[in-house]
Structures are given as structure tokens and as C-alpha cells.
Amino acid sequence: MERIVYVNGEYLPASEAKLSIFDRAVLFADAVYEVTAVIDGGFVDFAAHQQRLGRSLAALEIDFDPAGADLLAIHRELRDRNALSEGLIYLQISRGEAERDFVKPTAIPPSVVLFTQAASLVDAPAASRGLRVITRPDLRWHRRDIKTTQLLYPSLMKSEAIAAGVDDVWMLEDGTITEGSSSNAHIVLDDGSLVTRPLSQDILHGITRAAVLDYAREQGVAVHERAFTADEARAAAEAFITSATAFVTPVIEIDGEPIGSGTPGPAANRIRELYIKRSRERLTY
Numbered sequence: 001m002e003r004i005v006y007v008n009g010e011y012l013p014a015s016e017a018k019l020s021i022f023d024r025a026v027l028f029a030d031a032v033y034e035v036t037a038v039i040d041g042g043f044v045d046f047a048a049h050q051q052r053l054g055r056s057l058a059a060l061e062i063d064f065d066p067a068g069a070d071l072l073a074i075h076r077e078l079r080d081r082n083a084l085s086e087g088l089i090y091l092q093i094s095r096g097e098a099e100r101d102f103v104k105p106t107a108i109p110p111s112v113v114l115f116t117q118a119a120s121l122v123d124a125p126a127a128s129r130g131l132r133v134i135t136r137p138d139l140r141w142h143r144r145d146i147k148t149t150q151l152l153y154p155s156l157m158k159s160e161a162i163a164a165g166v167d168d169v170w171m172l173e174d175g176t177i178t179e180g181s182s183s184n185a186h187i188v189l190d191d192g193s194l195v196t197r198p199l200s201q202d203i204l205h206g207i208t209r210a211a212v213l214d215y216a217r218e219q220g221v222a223v224h225e226r227a228f229t230a231d232e233a234r235a236a237a238e239a240f241i242t243s244a245t246a247f248v249t250p251v252i253e254i255d256g257e258p259i260g261s262g263t264p265g266p267a268a269n270r271i272r273e274l275y276i277k278r279s280r281e282r283l284t285y
């Protein structure tokens with residue numbers, strides 16, 4: 001059965017779905033997106049993803065009101081039509097189609113695209129194996145808090161990591177780690193506390209990051225929101241990434257040096273279990 005996708009009001013087989021070559025997403029990456037995890041047929045942190053989508057749209061002045069469109073209904077329809085019990089739903093909203101011009105057009109209808117990706121998120125091999133990362137300079141634009149589709153640099157860096165025989169990059173700016181290619185970066189100190197970069201324009205305000213920090217604090221774990229260096233990560237007891245796709249995934253090596261024992265550690269494993277348990281209790285169906 002071919003995958004059914006959503007484009008501008010229509011549910012279509014993927015092979016029949018079309019977006020104009022003049023769409024601003026194609027020509028300018030003038031688009032924002034969200035990726036929502038599905039487990040047990042339910043959506044993880046749906047409301048938080050919708051709120052961040054609203055902030056990204058407002059930052060770019062894209063004329064689309066997520067509260068007015070029933071995006072939950074579209075998510076449900078795609079989940080059901082594709083019998084998706086576990087995986088991801090990708091949502092992209094671009095400014096729309098217009099003659100190519102650096103001046104952004106006004107009063108054009110935005111383009112809305114959604115599709116599903118089946119994936120094993122809970123029993124992910126990377127979670128039991130742990131990730132090896134290398135550091136690279138963070139050469140992205142400086143509004144990383146807006147979730148745009150300008151993903152060329154992280155895509156090139158992740159590809160470079162894979163070509164180098166490791167799993168991913170952690171990006172560095174002014175001596176501190178900003179984030180992973182498509183995840184937030186965290187370390188665990190010897191005293192069990194978490195260190196994570198504070199929210200700013202330097203990083204995406206991860207929905208998974210926010211949930212994990214809440215759940216960790218509920219358990220009495222101390223959380224320090226401050227920037228950390230690659231040396232601190234090397235010397236940390238443990239490290240991990242968070243994202244809607246990876247949930248909580250341990251990082252076991254940085255630039256060829258093991259972090260802690262060089263295997264997924266108890267704190268990261270505990271936080272991953274806790275994240276999955278709490279997410280399951282709060283799914284949107």
C-alpha cells in the first residue's frame with residue numbers, strides 16, 4: 001500500500017502529491033516544520049509542538065494560524081490512513097507559491113504538507129548501543145530557535161560524521177557546545193546533576209528537552225542550564241541527546257574519546273525510561 005500524504009487540503013498517494021517549483025520552501029527554505037513522535041498510536045507532546053509551530057510562524061510572519069487549522073485532525077487522519085502505530089509525523093508550512101523574489105510576498109496562501117514515517121522509536125538500536133559524536137564548528141544562521149527547513153549545514157555535518165565512521169556531530173561556537181545536528185545536547189556530572197545549554201537564539205527550543213528537564217526535576221535531579229565545553233563533555237560521567245525522533249539517546253564518545261565508561265550509563269538509561277513512561281501517560285489520540 002502506498003503511503004498517503006497531505007498537501008494543501010488533499011490526502012493523496014505520495015507519488016501523486018505535488019508542490020510547485022515556485023514554492024518559497026523550494027527556492028528560499030522559507031518554511032517551518034515540526035516532527036511529532038507517534039507511539040502506541042498516540043502523539044507525544046502534541047500541544048507543545050503546536051505552540052512552537054506558532055512561534056516559528058510568527059517569527060517569519062507566515063500567514064497561517066495553527067489554532068484555526070485543525071492540524072490535530074490531519075495528524076489523526078494520516079495516522080489512521082497509514083495505520084501508523086509508531087513513528088513520526090512531519091509537518092511543513094511554507095510561505096507559499098510566488099514569483100521568485102527576495103522580497104517576501106504578502107497575502108499569499110501558505111503551503112501545508114504532512115507525511116508519516118514509520119520507525120521503531122522505543123526499541124531503537126542506537127539507544128542500547130549509544131552514539132559516537134565528533135565536534136564541528138556551528139556555522140548555521142543565528143536564529144536557531146526558529147524551526148526552519150534551512151537544514152543544509154546540519155545535513156552536511158551529519159553526513160561527514162557518518163563518512164568518518166561515527167554517528168553524529170555536536171556543534172561548537174565560542175568554545176561551547178550548542179547542539180547536535182538535529183538534537184539538543186546534555187551532559188551528566190559525577191554528582192548526578194544535568195547540564196544543558198540555556199534557551200536562547202543559539203539553539204532550537206527542543207520539546208523533548210523541555211519535557212526531560214521537567215521529568216528530571218520531578219525526580220529531584222538538579223538541572224544546571226548553562227553552556228558547557230567539549231572538554232567538560234569529555235570529562236562528564238555521561239552524555240545524551242534529546243529529540244522527538246531519538247527521545248533520550250546516550251552519547252558514549254566524543255572526538256574519539258570515551259565519555260564515562262564508554263557505554264550507555266545508568267542516568268541516561270533512567271531518563272530515557274522515564275521519558276517514555278511519562279510520554280505514554282500523556283499521549284494525545
Ligand code: PMP
Binds near residue numbers: 179184203206207243
Ligand atoms: N535541535 C535541533 C537543531 C533539531 O533539529 C532538533 C530536532 N528537530 C532538536 C534540537 C530537538 O527538538 P525536539 O525535541 O523538539 O525534536
